[in-house]
Amino acid sequence: MASNDVEEKVRTILQRVGKLEPGFSAQADIFRELGVKSAAALDLLLSLEEDFGITISDDAFAEARTTEKIIALVNGLKGVAA
């Protein structure tokens, strides 16, 4: 999967789980700045794991609070160059 595909898929998951409108900032904190509810964190984690077929550690997920960081995390776990 190419890096662009990962980005598109992460954005789609965030829109679905976090109820975000398209075009949101990749640098914004998804919880504090974009308003994703904290209760959606687990759904987001499980969706990322299921859709990408990866296992994400809780510590790594806790650090990835922006779209950009989530994409980097998924890419890192899938071995995709950014």
Add this chain to the structure above:
Amino acid sequence: MTEPMWDEFALAKKVEPDLASDLEKNGAYVSPDILKVQVEGGAKVRYSMKPGTDRKATREKMDRYVDSMVSRFRQVPKKVLHTRVRKDQGELGRGVYAELKRRGWVIEEGRGQVALRGPALNVLRAIDEDSRVTIGMGLFGATEEVYPTLIPAKTLGRCGYFSSFPQSVSMVTHLVEDYDRIEHFRQANAETTDLTVPDFNAFTTPEACLSPAVCYHCYRAREGSTLDECNVVTCVGKCFRYESTNITGLDRLWDFTMREVVFVGTEEQVSSRRKRGIDLVMEQLERFDLEVQIETANDPFFSAAYATKTYYQVRSDLKYEVRLAVEPDERGARSIACGSFNLHEDFFGKTFSITASDGKPAFTGCVAWGLERWVLACFTQHGFDPARWPADVRGRVFK
């Protein structure tokens, strides 16, 4: 047939002790016919029911409940911040609650409702004064505020309480202003001392609830304000959480007393004060010579909210509990949560439009003491012989 009925089933996946404990606790709310829920070895749910219970319907309800709690749950390893061992060499007391009642220091007034007097009241006051004066006003420079026992249902709703903890809300209603309905009620109760409700439609939708925590008032009182500096407030109040069949002695009351020190400010102001609060309570535990573990924890979220909210709360270190050792039960060593250190991020700041001095929605946090539980822990750990109590505390308890 007077013996309880039992049923059991295997869990789809093995659960850790924390989840098992919450499954047992929240299991009380699955059905009024359920007497006790046990999770055995993390792999099997076993529960007892009143004689004559519809076994199939209860099982179906239990399946839905367990699935909502377990299927999406993701275990986050617990973090232990501090442990402390007592200097007091005496054994942990057994039958402490019964002994407090025998001495007349605790009187049961109703289910989960107690009166305290004598040394039991003195312990409560000693802990409260230490928390209010030494920690709150002295070391944090907190100001005191006093709040009502009632809280508007609208305020609790905005705090998300009904969607997170519906099982424990105590709602306050009254008879509708209607002569015929009030008279009907009066007549139904004229010849009896047991409350008789002839018509539930005569009750209004509750406009108010009994406060489940003190700090909600503090945030609501700052609605729409912009803070020049971090607000540190200390407050005490009666709090109410309906605990169903889990109500036990001083461990788990329906009506209890909570002291809080509340912080409202910027993220840095609040998180640094919560951290300081943990150190100060450790010093307090030294003064009272109590055996404790301070560890990450989660609130008792209900049903589908459990997995999602617990995950975020524990993963983000939003809650630590002060777990004091009490008498062991049939499963071995036991502790109860006697206090907590909480961060709510900017949830209340956004909910009540409170702006911190950095121009952003305020962050909030609090340190809380469940005072009756401290009383139980103190008597369990130091017994009834004044000589075992720390010298500084002894004189305030055994006057």
